Amino acid sequence: MTSDRTLRLGAVVPRTRAEGPGERFAVWVQGCSVRCSGCFNPHLWGPSLGQEVRVADLVADAVSAGVEGVTLLGGEPFDQAPGAAEFATGVREAGLSVMTFTGFVREYLEGPKSPDGADRLLAATDLLVDGPYLADRRDPHRPWVGSTNQRFHFITDRYRDLRLDVLPDRLEVRVGKDGEIAINGWAGVDQLDALLADVAGSVGRGRVR
Numbered sequence: 001m002t003s004d005r006t007l008r009l010g011a012v013v014p015r016t017r018a019e020g021p022g023e024r025f026a027v028w029v030q031g032c033s034v035r036c037s038g039c040f041n042p043h044l045w046g047p048s049l050g051q052e053v054r055v056a057d058l059v060a061d062a063v064s065a066g067v068e069g070v071t072l073l074g075g076e077p078f079d080q081a082p083g084a085a086e087f088a089t090g091v092r093e094a095g096l097s098v099m100t101f102t103g104f105v106r107e108y109l110e111g112p113k114s115p116d117g118a119d120r121l122l123a124a125t126d127l128l129v130d131g132p133y134l135a136d137r138r139d140p141h142r143p144w145v146g147s148t149n150q151r152f153h154f155i156t157d158r159y160r161d162l163r164l165d166v167l168p169d170r171l172e173v174r175v176g177k178d179g180e181i182a183i184n185g186w187a188g189v190d191q192l193d194a195l196l197a198d199v200a201g202s203v204g205r206g207r208v209r
């Protein structure tokens with residue numbers, strides 16, 4: 001039976017090389033209760049903003065994108081764990097890998113006060129990156145993370161051989177037909193500000209943790 005469950009999203013990039021290993025379908029969920037000081041995505045904090053989509057439709061879009069896997073980021077995926085878990089389970093059944101970012105720590109997500117559905121989302125995740133962004137602990141060395149407290153958890157064997165020490169951070173810039181510029185990926189704040197100073201028009205940033 002097809003579920004009518006929905007997810008509230010801030011953005012989707014169907015094909016990116018900047019949000020995890022290989023080419024990925026990236027989903028920024030809308031809403032974040034963690035609210036790290038210095039977060040680059042405060043426009044994704046409000047839980048009633050963004051757009052509501054059917055999980056079944058999102059799974060179909062991800063599978064048809066022809067990518068290696070999906071990445072869930074935000075916003076906070078575990079604030080919508082039941083829907084995010086259903087999405088992750090669906091794409092994994094189709095053979096895609098799942099990478100999930102969270103501002104919570106894994107111990108909380110596995111503990112007695114974890115959000116509803118957290119166990120299912122963890123069970124459907126191959127690679128988990130946990131921990132809040134701490135602006136005073138910037139990490140210039142590892143890919144995809146913003147601060148040194150954030151940890152990579154190889155929950156399955158799928159990415160256990162990943163060489164984090166040689167993988168680069170990437171920044172992708174997209175120019176829409178209407179001239180709007182959107183950026184996703186990770187760069188240092190100074191690099192990002194220098195880049196943005198050079199571009200005109202309205203700018204929407206993707207995930208930067």
Ligand code: SF4
Nearest residue numbers: 032035036039075103
């Ligand atoms: S960095 Fe991530 S977890 Fe922290 S406030 Fe921003 S969106 Fe939420």
